[in-house]
Amino acid sequence: MVNKIEIKDVRDPNEIKKFEDIQFKVWGGGVVPSHLIVAVKEVGGVVKGAYVDDKLVGFVYGFIGKYKGRYCIYSHQLAVLPQYQNLGIGEKLKIEQMNWSIDNGYDLIIWTFDPARSKNAWLNIGKLGVITNTYLVEHYGEMEDELNRGVPSDRFMVEWWIKSPWINERPRYRFDKDLKFEYGTALSLIKDEVKITPSQVKHLDDEYVSIEIPIDFDNLGQDTQKLKRIWKLRMREAFQYYFNRGYTVIHFVRNQYMDRGIYILKRGFDPYDKSTW
Numbered sequence: 001m002v003n004k005i006e007i008k009d010v011r012d013p014n015e016i017k018k019f020e021d022i023q024f025k026v027w028g029g030g031v032v033p034s035h036l037i038v039a040v041k042e043v044g045g046v047v048k049g050a051y052v053d054d055k056l057v058g059f060v061y062g063f064i065g066k067y068k069g070r071y072c073i074y075s076h077q078l079a080v081l082p083q084y085q086n087l088g089i090g091e092k093l094k095i096e097q098m099n100w101s102i103d104n105g106y107d108l109i110i111w112t113f114d115p116a117r118s119k120n121a122w123l124n125i126g127k128l129g130v131i132t133n134t135y136l137v138e139h140y141g142e143m144e145d146e147l148n149r150g151v152p153s154d155r156f157m158v159e160w161w162i163k164s165p166w167i168n169e170r171p172r173y174r175f176d177k178d179l180k181f182e183y184g185t186a187l188s189l190i191k192d193e194v195k196i197t198p199s200q201v202k203h204l205d206d207e208y209v210s211i212e213i214p215i216d217f218d219n220l221g222q223d224t225q226k227l228k229r230i231w232k233l234r235m236r237e238a239f240q241y242y243f244n245r246g247y248t249v250i251h252f253v254r255n256q257y258m259d260r261g262i263y264i265l266k267r268g269f270d271p272y273d274k275s276t277w
């Protein structure tokens with residue numbers, strides 16, 4: 001039972017040092033040294049910590065970047081200790097980061113995330129309202145931490161247009177049965193007794209299309225490690241095909257059996273122009 005969750009600016013270098021331990025517990029390696037995060041805080045970045053009963057349990061930090069010709073905040077890491085996850089702490093950290101960014105004159109926050117991670121997709125797209133039409137191949141090169149070892153480090157670059165009407169006025173859907181429009185399925189998940197595999201990619205011309213992913217990417221049945229690679233390459237093919245044709249990922253939902261996550265892409269979308277929603 002969690003009593004009090006507080007999000008605070010973190011300025012004390014000894015407190016920022018504790019981020020290293022959280023990173024290790026969350027990713028199992030690939031730790032960003034705290035002196036870099038101290039530098040971020042010093043030169044106009046945003047560093048926030050989440051406290052439960054005065055104990056640091058998570059953090060987010062970001063620094064000033066330039067993307068597609070405009071200054072923005074690049075959010076580099078968000079992490080919550082495993083035993084405190086799924087309590088809304090990740091969302092609270094991001095909302096505080098957004099408030100700070102608006103107060104400091106920014107209208108865009110960007111970051112990367114792994115398209116194969118259903119939970120991150122729900123938090124980022126479903127709960128926060130980010131969009132993406134940018135697919136980065138092998139963005140971090142070969143990664144050595146436990147979650148990423150041996151799998152292509154492809155990422156979405158997501159855009160959080162924090163002053164756009166999309167953030168507060170967009171239609172919100174949690175499950176596929178709630179969706180209010182027709183869509184074609186470009187990539188579907190095939191499940192049998194022993195494994196979870198992707199279909200071939202379909203080339204559709206619908207206004208909305210969907211791309212399905214497993215709900216738990218670390219658990220694909222027999223030979224999970226090999227299947228993770230196959231899934232990542234199939235997702236790469238699908239997202240690249242549709243992004244190159246003017247589609248944007250705008251929603252993420254789950255099905256009622258909670259065995260798949262579903263990205264919804266729309267052609268010709270603009271978060272500032274409601275007629276394109």
Ligand SMILES: CC(C)(COP(=O)(O)OP(=O)(O)OC[C@H]1O[C@@H](n2cnc3c(N)ncnc32)[C@H](O)[C@@H]1OP(=O)(O)O)[C@@H](O)C(=O)NCCC(=O)NCCS
Nearest residue numbers: 077078079080085086087088089090091118119122123215
């Ligand atoms: C990503 C992370 C920061 C989220 O923090 P958190 O405090 O658990 O986030 P929240 O509780 O605000 O939101 C998580 C949501 O995902 C949902 N969820 C959990 N597992 C899920 C899954 N497999 N698929 C879809 N949604 C899932 C939770 O129910 C919750 O949604 P809800 O509030 O609508 O019920 C945390 O899980 C983490 O540290 N992960 C490892 C590191 C990482 O991936 N960092 C981000 C990329 S740099």
